[in-house]
Amino acid sequence: MTYGVFSKFENSEDQVFIPSEEYKEFKFKNSSNTSSKLLNATHLIDEKEKLRYANMVRKTVDMLKESTVQKVVLSRVESFTKRSSDLEILEALLNEYPAANCYFFHHPKVGKWMGATPEILAVIKGENLQTMSLAGTAVFNPNQDHVWGEKEIEEQKLVTDFIVENLKAKGVSHIKKSLVQTAQAGTLVHLKTDINALIDPSRKEDYIEALHPTPAVCGLPRDAAQKFIKDNEGYDRSFYTGYLGIVEEREASYYVNLRCMQLLDDEAYLYVGGGITAKSDPILEYEETVQKLFTMKSLL
Numbered sequence: 001m002t003y004g005v006f007s008k009f010e011n012s013e014d015q016v017f018i019p020s021e022e023y024k025e026f027k028f029k030n031s032s033n034t035s036s037k038l039l040n041a042t043h044l045i046d047e048k049e050k051l052r053y054a055n056m057v058r059k060t061v062d063m064l065k066e067s068t069v070q071k072v073v074l075s076r077v078e079s080f081t082k083r084s085s086d087l088e089i090l091e092a093l094l095n096e097y098p099a100a101n102c103y104f105f106h107h108p109k110v111g112k113w114m115g116a117t118p119e120i121l122a123v124i125k126g127e128n129l130q131t132m133s134l135a136g137t138a139v140f141n142p143n144q145d146h147v148w149g150e151k152e153i154e155e156q157k158l159v160t161d162f163i164v165e166n167l168k169a170k171g172v173s174h175i176k177k178s179l180v181q182t183a184q185a186g187t188l189v190h191l192k193t194d195i196n197a198l199i200d201p202s203r204k205e206d207y208i209e210a211l212h213p214t215p216a217v218c219g220l221p222r223d224a225a226q227k228f229i230k231d232n233e234g235y236d237r238s239f240y241t242g243y244l245g246i247v248e249e250r251e252a253s254y255y256v257n258l259r260c261m262q263l264l265d266d267e268a269y270l271y272v273g274g275g276i277t278a279k280s281d282p283i284l285e286y287e288e289t290v291q292k293l294f295t296m297k298s299l300l
């Protein structure tokens with residue numbers, strides 16, 4: 001059976017499924033002009049929110065320095081007035097981010113979500129599983145390759161090691177890693193390692209459980225980071241940093257729900273976050289969320 005799946009950050013009981021008969025086909029013509037989007041995101045800075053978020057980062061850094069927790073991914077949500085219809089926003093999203101995994105999900109229990117995620121949780125084809133470790137963020141500069149700092153290199157490696165270890169713990173063999181690369185995602189770049197493995201296709205859900213949520217969106221160790229997020233973030237992430245996918249008999253594609261928004265009648269809630277380690281600078285972490293906010297805000 002073919003179905004779509006949409007899952008929350010926290011627990012899989014709230015997963016929703018859409019049978020394939022309910023899919024709607026959408027034809028669109030790409031009229032992309034992405035380079036025009038290298039605009040300044042500073043107009044999205046909100047001093048009060050900056051103070052609140054930077055304080056939360058500071059508290060997290062203090063905790064990381066004193067404990068065995070290595071990384072926590074913090075996030076926040078901001079609401080904006082919609083100036084276009086949902087389909088106009090979807091068309092803008094598809095035009096703006098042709099290389100991303102763009103989706104629009106509408107379900108009575110979930111409402112409407114839309115996004116352009118750069119992050120694969122797992123693409124399964126027969127006995128092959130493809131996943132990635134994606135972390136570290138900088139603004140894309142077409143004239144210069146980004147030189148990554150120690151903080152980003154370390155936080156991305158934590159994600160890679162977690163993925164490899166958790167797949168191994170599920171008995172997965174032949175795990176192959178690419179070199180660490182800089183990958184562009186719209187106006188941003190991230191550090192990325194592609195990971196491939198040989199799997200038993202009848203155990204798809206088992207692997208997803210082992211991977212989700214990775215330290216790219218949660219932290220390390222996973223349970224301690226997830227508890228810290230729940231106790232300190234101060235809002236419900238809902239489906240943000242959950243995953244969405246299309247599952248078929250021998251193939252399945254699951255993506256991490258990032259660079260996304262929840263659409264209401266007149267408003268859109270935009271969700272953004274970033275990985276915090278003991279080396280994080282609170283103001284830079286806030287600015288990173290502003291850059292990520294811009295990827296969706298520019299479509300509204």
Ligand SMILES: C=C(O[C@@H]1C=C(C(=O)O)C=C[C@H]1O)C(=O)O
Pocket residue numbers: 073075119134135136137190216217258259271272273274275276292
């Ligand atoms: C959490 C987000 O992105 C994740 C966190 C990143 C980081 O900490 O640098 C980079 C890519 C994603 O894995 C987000 O976009 O909201």
